[in-house]
Amino acid sequence: MTHFLLDGPDSASVAILLAHGAGAPMDSASMAATAKAFATAGFRVARFEFHYMAARRYGHRKPPPRAETVNPEYVKAIADLRAKGVTGKLIIGGKSMGGRVASMVADEMFAKGEIAGLVCLGYPFHPPGKPEQLRTKHLAGLKTPTLIFQGTRDEFGTKEEVATYGLSDAIEVIWLEDGDHDLKPRKAVSGFSAGDHLKTVAETIKAWAERI
Numbered sequence: 001m002t003h004f005l006l007d008g009p010d011s012a013s014v015a016i017l018l019a020h021g022a023g024a025p026m027d028s029a030s031m032a033a034t035a036k037a038f039a040t041a042g043f044r045v046a047r048f049e050f051h052y053m054a055a056r057r058y059g060h061r062k063p064p065p066r067a068e069t070v071n072p073e074y075v076k077a078i079a080d081l082r083a084k085g086v087t088g089k090l091i092i093g094g095k096s097m098g099g100r101v102a103s104m105v106a107d108e109m110f111a112k113g114e115i116a117g118l119v120c121l122g123y124p125f126h127p128p129g130k131p132e133q134l135r136t137k138h139l140a141g142l143k144t145p146t147l148i149f150q151g152t153r154d155e156f157g158t159k160e161e162v163a164t165y166g167l168s169d170a171i172e173v174i175w176l177e178d179g180d181h182d183l184k185p186r187k188a189v190s191g192f193s194a195g196d197h198l199k200t201v202a203e204t205i206k207a208w209a210e211r212i
Helices: 027-042 051-056 067-083 097-111 194-209
Strands: 006-008 014-019 043-047 089-095 117-121 146-151 171-176
Touching: 006 027, 014 027, 014 067, 014 097, 014 146, 014 194, 027 043, 027 089, 027 194, 051 067, 067 089, 067 097, 089 097, 089 194, 097 117, 097 146, 117 194, 146 194
Parallel strands: 014 043, 014 089, 089 117, 117 146, 146 171
Antiparallel strands: 006 043
């Protein structure tokens, strides 16, 4: 059974399942702040870890695997979350690699009626400094309603680059001013705090979830 960290009201009509990025666990400061912001907006939030990350808690230092190899773990997490009694509309997603993995299983789960949408926080469109190594092929035909939140300083995909990718019409990209890969802005530069951006993300998802 997948281990979850749960936040937000049990009675929420919409739940969000989140996976972590390649290098930080589900209880990292960034993931915890995101879960808190989403819970405050009224969502039931579940965080989980892929096996390689969970193994690090027991001294097994495993590098991140190829993203597609953990797709079955994400599918299992969806089933396990339902088995725990989390009902209602379900949105899947995650931070960086976690969002990418969710995007690779989304259409299968959406077609089965298991999920209502996908949310990616800092999508890794390409490795930093390697814009030719795109991770976008499956996004061109994506059918699942999708929100991608990207900082304008994110080295994994700039606004100018993403504009050329030919993404599916099901995808809406929301740009957060001066945000880095964790969506964090430099307040002295942008006038926004990380909390401001997370509140914007949560409120945007809330309005969108009512439409999908």
